Amino acid sequence: MPRATATGRRLLPSVLLKFVMATSGGLMLLYLVLHMVGNLKIFLGAAALDGYAAWLRTILEPVLPYSGTLWIIRVVLVAAVLAHVWSAALLTRRARRARPVRYAVRNKVPGSYAARTMRWGGVIILLFVIYHLLDLTAGTLNPNGVHLRVYENVAADFTPSRWYVTLCYALAVVAVGFHVRHGLWSALQTLGVSTGPRQRLLKGLSTVLAVVLTLGFLSVPLAVTAGLV
Numbered sequence: 001m002p003r004a005t006a007t008g009r010r011l012l013p014s015v016l017l018k019f020v021m022a023t024s025g026g027l028m029l030l031y032l033v034l035h036m037v038g039n040l041k042i043f044l045g046a047a048a049l050d051g052y053a054a055w056l057r058t059i060l061e062p063v064l065p066y067s068g069t070l071w072i073i074r075v076v077l078v079a080a081v082l083a084h085v086w087s088a089a090l091l092t093r094r095a096r097r098a099r100p101v102r103y104a105v106r107n108k109v110p111g112s113y114a115a116r117t118m119r120w121g122g123v124i125i126l127l128f129v130i131y132h133l134l135d136l137t138a139g140t141l142n143p144n145g146v147h148l149r150v151y152e153n154v155a156a157d158f159t160p161s162r163w164y165v166t167l168c169y170a171l172a173v174v175a176v177g178f179h180v181r182h183g184l185w186s187a188l189q190t191l192g193v194s195t196g197p198r199q200r201l202l203k204g205l206s207t208v209l210a211v212v213l214t215l216g217f218l219s220v221p222l223a224v225t226a227g228l229v
Helices: 002-044 046-056 068-098 118-137 150-157 160-190 198-225
Strands: none
Touching: 002 046, 002 068, 002 160, 002 198, 046 150, 068 118, 118 150, 118 160, 150 198, 160 198
16 A cells, blocks of 8 residues: 555656656647747738737737737746756656666557657757747848848748758647657647547547648748749
């Protein structure tokens, strides 16, 4: 009995950490969907995209100051990222401590490519987010970098001569897609939603959402590079 109690105390924090990962990941996923929808306004022209960027800074005015809502969203996202990384790091450390001696022979187990590369994929995404913020948010790494001239900034970023930027962006977006697909499925399992006959359906929906996000984000740089925008 004491042994079972001790085991329960060890398992409970891990369960809570998985819950933190699921909820923080859900917040970031919601942002990704909204961000993708906003990005697609580039196909409606400069006025639509730049107007959308300006509108984001005036939400809830005059209750909140200019850009107040946008800064609240940014703070929530930073907190979600930190919580996600922190819980992932602790869970990884506990998994390694639970197996202090490496297996002499590592047998392959069923699992997707995304499941086997979640950690490295997370690192790649984190580095990409930092670059993306410096590029299209702060404008310090953007060839144009004019505030609220989003259309021109994006067009300057993904010109054919900067094909290497488009390539790196595409690779990062694909990593995001794999991460979303496996992460959403794992989150649904952690929250107890994906059980019984719903597993196959929800797994398929996770894949569809990941594909839609990937294609949505890729469509913008590829369209600019191809001269369609």
